[in-house]
Amino acid sequence: MATQTTTGLRFPADCAGRGRFGIARGTDKFEQNLVLILQTYPGERVMRPDFGCRLRDFVFEPLVPSTGARIADEVERAIRAWEPAVEVDAVEVTPNGSVDGLVHILIGYHVRGTGVDGELGVDFSTDGYQPVAAGAGAPGVES
Template sequence: MSRHLDFPFRIDARGRSAGTTDEDHVRDLIEQVLFTVPGERVNRPDFGSGVLQLVFAPGGQELAGAVEYSLQGALQRWLADLIQVERVEVASEEAELRVTVRYVLLSTGEPGTAVLEQGAGP
């Protein structure tokens, strides 16, 4: 039985709120932290990372290193009670951003990897 609502919210085949596993819930939380723009949430204006603004930014090793460092900091700030972030890798090609997060679930000690992709357009 699932203990968490799936993200994004949807209705399952039974007509109920869709649920998800603990591992998928953590991946959903990582996605929310990474792709929420600071200021987007009313009661938590500092929540998020602002990484989507970098899709069209000029690239380079220095920028990639800074982005990876800031994303790791955002994940540690908002999800420190659930995961230990091991590594964050960011790749940007054309109008697509790919973020790979390697982490350890604190509740089980199991390693996990979340690969998240986001395009700049609709």
């Protein structure tokens, strides 16, 4: 398989030592791209009004199995539309048993043409609208 190295500015943007912008590479960059897609609501970007994911539409929805299935469908649709290098293998939405209104979204994916598989965990609150960090890694990224 071919090795694909993706490099870009770290999200959110930060300055590394000596005044240089932080750089993300490989899987880290793909996962940052996925989080950016999930955190952006369509219409927020002037030049790309369709960019993003409609997770905010699920704010204040009851956490029943059909809501979880609709969240999973929307996450997969948005990733398929906006990150063509990533193929989604599975999206699991699990309510958090100890925090009302919080769901954990686990995205299994692989990067086309590389043989690289990954999992991204994102927590989403149906009491608020912004996906929040699920782990200690980059914002919204669970390692």
